[in-house]
Amino acid sequence: MDRESKIVWNPYTKGYFNDPYQHLKECREKKPIHKGIHDEFVFFKYTDVSKILRSNDYNVSRLNTYFKEKEPYIFKNSDACPYLSKGTQKWVMYLNGNEHKNVRSIIGKSFKEFDLEKIIEESTDTLNEYYKSSSNIDLINYCSYFIFLIVEKLFGIKNFESFEKVKKYSNMLAKSQDLFIPRQIYQEINSWFLWGKDIFHDSKYKENIKFFANQLNLEYSDEDIYSIMSVSVMAAFETSKDNLAIALFEILKDQKLINHVLNSDTKELNLLIEELFRFSSPLQYTIRVSKESIEHDNIVIPAKSKLYLCLASANRDPEIFMNPDKIIPNRDPNDHLAFGGGNHFCLGAQIARQEMRYCLKPMVSFLKKFTIDNTQPAKWTRQIFMRTAGFLPIKLK
Template sequence: MTSADPQEFFALFAPERRPDPYPAYRRWRERWPVAALNERMFVVSGLAEATQVLRDPAFGHPEPEYLDPADRLPDQPVDESGRVVRAFLSLNPPDHTRLRRLVAKAFTPRMVEQLTPRIEEIAAALVARAPAEFDVMAALAKPLPVEVIAELLGVPLDDRERFAEWSHAMARALDPPFLQRPETFEPAVRARQSFVGYFRELAARRRREPGDDLLSALVAVSDAGDVLTEGELLVTLTLLLIAGHETTTNLIGNGVLALLRGPDGLKPLGTDGENAARVVEEVLRYDSPVQLTARTALRDAELGELAVPADSQLIIVLGAANRDPATGPSPESFDPAREPGRHLAFGQGIHFCLGAPLARLEARIAFRELARHRPGLTLTGTPEWNPTTTLRGLSALSVASGG
């Protein structure tokens, strides 16, 4: 068995490595593209191995657990038998297939396409409003996805400010147990409670008075008579909030930082932002907003040269896999002219991110607006990173508009 030292693995995520964990990732991946920390815990960091885990039906998620009422979190959705209701991202077929199909019928490419003019309008207003010196995160990267997901769900204007607070608190609690900080748990529980209560009420309103928004579509969606239960609706909305807000915020911030650290600043985007789509793909590969994901072995399986027993846990280090030499030449370098290639930023297989087109669209538009109206942008301070690992992103990024 190819074994690795658990403490050496945990050290990859030490706070002092947060600004740049990638050299440590590279050293780990070169030694152990897949390794066992113990008989039931495996770490996957190579591109081929990570792709296999994400695509192979031998790897999935544990079955939802049954909880006694005394053990449930406040307002935790459960089904009639007492099983915890989970979003389709954390389910296996056939439950995953059923739930994703229902959500996909409501969250259509056409709905995303129709949002384009509104996203352009929001991004243009945010960039125009920013002073000569500003924080990219506060001025653009954070408010743009919040406004977009709130607009998509039909959330009234007066309620949108709470969105960012709920999302940020819940996102800080997404790290695996070995990285979890105790002080993040209570705020996350309170935020989820507030979010669930709010959307339970708003969904009831949409059932009475449907609108032209995703929440109304999710409330009304059916497939051969099958519909979303209230619990399924609420966990789906929670997923949409975090995936539709936090990851896109991080994608925009990480991208601006990578560009401004390069010799040409925003110039690789083109004078009219015509290269934004290619740059977005390179940012997703080079500094992915999602660094970790996990799977469970649903049966005995083979991974690389290792035998993985059923019920083993696997941690996939997406940030390491996305810089595997198999992704292309000079994988440790940010090359905004690189032709889009392989990366796992949105996952693979049946769990490929349903919101990927929206995240890409928002980032393209944000980069395009900056290229058009703030082409001389430069860094003016030290970037500040969020204290999380699963979701990698900045809390502040100070810049000046330049000439």
């Protein structure tokens, strides 16, 4: 490892949250493997990240175990009932072995029971009707409301639960995965976990989970079922909303991209969609844990070491992607890592692709009369693992 390089991975460097890619480029080029202050290893190059993702020498880190260890500190001198470890106990991306395989199977089968194309098309029509008289739009609210309409139908959310509350619920659950957030935020996340236990009403998805769990002879408690429900809502909401909002913001900057979307056939649209996933990479990092002591690129990685894999950096690696900081609509091949890889390849990837496939053209057709509102700066939230925009303004031309 190059210990002489002065480049140090630090997501709190000036301007990082607005645009992390310059800092990630410096890390990738000058010190592509970092050793952190907590003995974690951070990887930035595509070849390293891809190799680790697809290897069986690593597990994922269990989020609920982390919370079990942290809860005595998080809730010290607090009257709150600790629920973080219970709420995350069946989050599929933090499970290993048969437990991961079973939950993954149950979630996958449960989603297949829905006519997703119909749900997406109906939600797109409702969305554009709602915004038809608007002269100014925040793309974050636009995309969030679209995903809310889908989530409402998929998960049977009570009619009286507001869009704003469900959006907040989803975002707070996503924050639970982030690094270095203060105790007070974890306490707030805990409150939203508890709030969410009551939002599902006549949920076909919930019944599907119970049915397919019984088929596998798994005795899931109500806490287990809710944990699966919560991660399903969060995964369906956050990544989809962020990817779609960033994609539309970039498309509306370029008339050529607008024309490309509107005139593309199925193959051309699918190629563009994959490129938009690569470019936006809402999930910026994922974590793996080494099972045994191994050597990687002449570096000894001890057993049980945490490895932070920077998907955002890997997807902008010029050794793999020509002109990586540009959207190239017909990029092919495009072996991006936006959905991870290996056994933990994102379970929601197919759903995310379907959403884009059915909504992108009608959305761009509706939004083509808008342009970026440069009088108001775009805003990004201070999150590390998920790159989330807080405000992306557009206005009528």
